[in-house]
Amino acid sequence: MFEAMEPMDAIQKAIDHPEKIVVFSIAPGVRVGMGDTFDREPGAWIEGQLVDALHRLGVDYVLDLAFSTDLRAVEMGVECLLRLRSQKDLPLFISGCPVWTQYLKKHAPAKGKCLSTVKSPGEIQGATVKTYFAEEHHLDPTRMIHVIVTSCGAEGGISTSPNDVGILLGDGVLQDNDYIMTTQELAIWLKSAGVVRSTLNSGQGWDSPLGRGSGSGIISATTGGTMEGLLRTLQQVLMGKESLPNEIAWESIRGMHCVKSAVVKIADLSIHVGVVYGLDVAERLLAGGYDGLFDIIEVMACPGGCIGGSVPEMRTLYREAAASPGQTALDNPEIAGVYKSFYGYPFSAMARQLLHGKT
Ligand code: SF4
Numbered sequence: 408m409f410e411a412m413e414p415m416d417a418i419q420k421a422i423d424h425p426e427k428i429v430v431f432s433i434a435p436g437v438r439v440g441m442g443d444t445f446d447r448e449p450g451a452w453i454e455g456q457l458v459d460a461l462h463r464l465g466v467d468y469v470l471d472l473a474f475s476t477d478l479r480a481v482e483m484g485v486e487c488l489l490r491l492r493s494q495k496d497l498p499l500f501i502s503g504c505p506v507w508t509q510y511l512k513k514h515a516p517a518k519g520k521c522l523s524t525v526k527s528p529g530e531i532q533g534a535t536v537k538t539y540f541a542e543e544h545h546l547d548p549t550r551m552i553h554v555i556v557t558s559c560g561a562e563g564g565i566s567t568s569p570n571d572v573g574i575l576l577g578d579g580v581l582q583d584n585d586y587i588m589t590t591q592e593l594a595i596w597l598k599s600a601g602v603v604r605s606t607l608n609s610g611q612g613w614d615s616p617l618g619r620g621s622g623s624g625i626i627s628a629t630t631g632g633t634m635e636g637l638l639r640t641l642q643q644v645l646m647g648k649e650s651l652p653n654e655i656a657w658e659s660i661r662g663m664h665c666v667k668s669a670v671v672k673i674a675d676l677s678i679h680v681g682v683v684y685g686l687d688v689a690e691r692l693l694a695g696g697y698d699g700l701f702d703i704i705e706v707m708a709c710p711g712g713c714i715g716g717s718v719p720e721m722r723t724l725y726r727e728a729a730a731s732p733g734q735t736a737l738d739n740p741e742i743a744g745v746y747k748s749f750y751g752y753p754f755s756a757m758a759r760q761l762l763h764g765k766t
Contacts, residue, residue, distance in 0.1 A: 414554075414586045415596045421552040422465040428551045430540070431461055432532045434472045435620070436558035436628035436713040437590045439720040444594040445603060450719025452727055459611035460602045468544075471613045472555065473620020475528040475535065476627040476636065477736035478745065479503070482525045482762050484640040484736075485753040491676060491702060496520045498681075498701045501633055503527045506561050506708040510686060515693040524763040528627070529555045529565050532617065533583030534761040537572040539749040540617055548572065552585045558628065558713045560589045571761050621739045622728035629721045630712040631660040631667060631682045634705040638671055638680070639735040645674040661725070663711055663718065668701070678702050684710060 421427040442451035458469045483501060490499050500522045502508060512519055526534075532555065537548040559565045565587050573581035588596075597603050613619065623636035635657055642655065659669040660682045667682040681701040683692060689706050691697070697704070710716035714724070733739050750758045 414588050414592060418552070418554055418586055418588070418596075426550055428467050428546055429465070429554065430468045430470060430536055430551060431466050431554045431556060432470045432472045432475075432529075432536065432617070433457065434529070434555070434557040434559075434628065434713070435476070435625050435724065436720070437556050437593070439628075439714070439723045440558050440590045440717075441594055442719075444597060445607075448719070450717060450721075450723040452723050453609075454727075455609040455611040456603075456607035458613060459608040460597055462611070463602050463607075464597075464600055468540075468614040470532070470536070470540075470615075470617040471620050471624075472528050472532050472557075473624030473627065474617045474739070474741055475532040476503070476624035476633075477621050477739045477742050478531055478535070478762065479525050479528055480623060480633075480636040480640045480736040481742060481746075482753050482758060483523055483637050484644060486523060486525060487637060487641065487703065488644075491678065497703075499523060499703045500706060501637060501703060502706050503529075503627060503633055504707045504709075504712075505559075505564055505566065507686070507689060507706045510689060510708070511693065511706075514690075518693065526569075526762055526764045527565070529557065529584060529587075530569065530764070531762050534571050535617060535745065535749075537581070537583060538575070538761065539745055542749070543616055548576065549578065549581060553583070554586045554588055555584050556588045556590065556593050558590045558715070560591065561708065569764070575760060616741045616744055619739055619741045620731075621733040621735055622731035623735050624739070625728040625731060626724050628713040629661075629724055630684045630707055631662075631705065632712065632724075634660055634680055634682050634703065636736065637703070638673070638678075640737060641676075642673050643735050643737050645676070663716070663721075665710070681705070684708070684712060 421429050438454040439450050441453050442449050445453045461469045533553050536553050541548045557565050567584045570582045572583050623639050626632035660667050665685050665688050669680050671678045679701045681704040684707045714720040
């Protein structure tokens with residue numbers, strides 16, 4: 408049950424508790440948003456040091472939230488194909504930004520049917536950590552404390568709800584996510600614990616499963632990243648591996664412009680996509696300013712997405728994504744593993760129960 412304590416105090420208490428298992432999942436934007444904490448330049452990639460620091464603090468497992476961004480891309484790919492083929496509930500609104508989805512539900516509830524039903528990566532991760540991950544490690548989910556670390560400090564941003572695992576297991580208390588910690592809160596915690604040292608291991612890897620994201624998963628923190636991940640997945644499904652990489656001019660949906668668009672041809676589909684950020688632009692969107700122009704639209708509330716307008720952070724994400732061994736969600740062997748061992752296939756009954764919300 409969520410306790411009304413400062414997250415750091417409550418999490419430290421869980422770490423010190425001999426029977427609690429503490430699991431951290433780190434959003435992609437966090438690993439480029441802590442350069443100053445590690446005495447590095449803005450946008451520095453501190454992934455390995457961060458995983459090492461959390462283990463030294465006593466965290467049992469440190470996982471990559473980019474895994475769930477990949478899982479979302481697969482579910483969303485199927486949803487997108489169904490809507491494009493049927494021409495129903497378009498344009499499809501995709502986003503991992505809860506501020507935008509709440510804004511839409513409040514100001515234009517009639518357009519709610521256009522929202523993707525796939526939950527946010529944080530919600531997906533929580534549901535998968537306390538089911539599949541718990542099973543793989545023979546852990547009791549009622550003893551697990553799952554903490555999401557995110558760059559989102561927005562009021563009404565990432566929250567600990569829902570509690571779909573509790574519903575699945577018949578436990579009215581169990582939550583998918585127990586605490587949300589921001590990058591800033593994590594920085595304060597690490598510094599006060601004195602764990603940031605030059606001896607931290609930059610090559611420290613994630614725990615697994617749920618410890619790996621593709622290049623598409625990594626760039627989801629920036630504007631256009633969710634769209635690119637979806638299109639890359641569609642391209643691979645419809646045209647095959649040999650069509651990759653980069654038959655699509657990705658540059659047209661990257662960068663700091665607040666409205667970007669492209670017409671993307673994948674197999675027999677010609678898809679009009681829009682990528683926007685900022686709630687002022689979203690307001691125009693909901694007022695009908697872009698009606699009929701797009702089949703799929705990605706919206707994020709903050710300038711440039713979760714990187715909050717930081718060009719160095721954006722550059723690092725694209726650089727690290729390009730160096731990733733897999734470029735799409737389907738290249739991620741841990742995605743194949745979670746479907747094989749737990750979800751079965753996209754849109755299965757279990758996937759609909761844990762990975763999709765009610766719009
Ligand atoms: Fe939060 Fe901003 Fe990212 Fe939306 S875009 S999830 S409000 S940090």
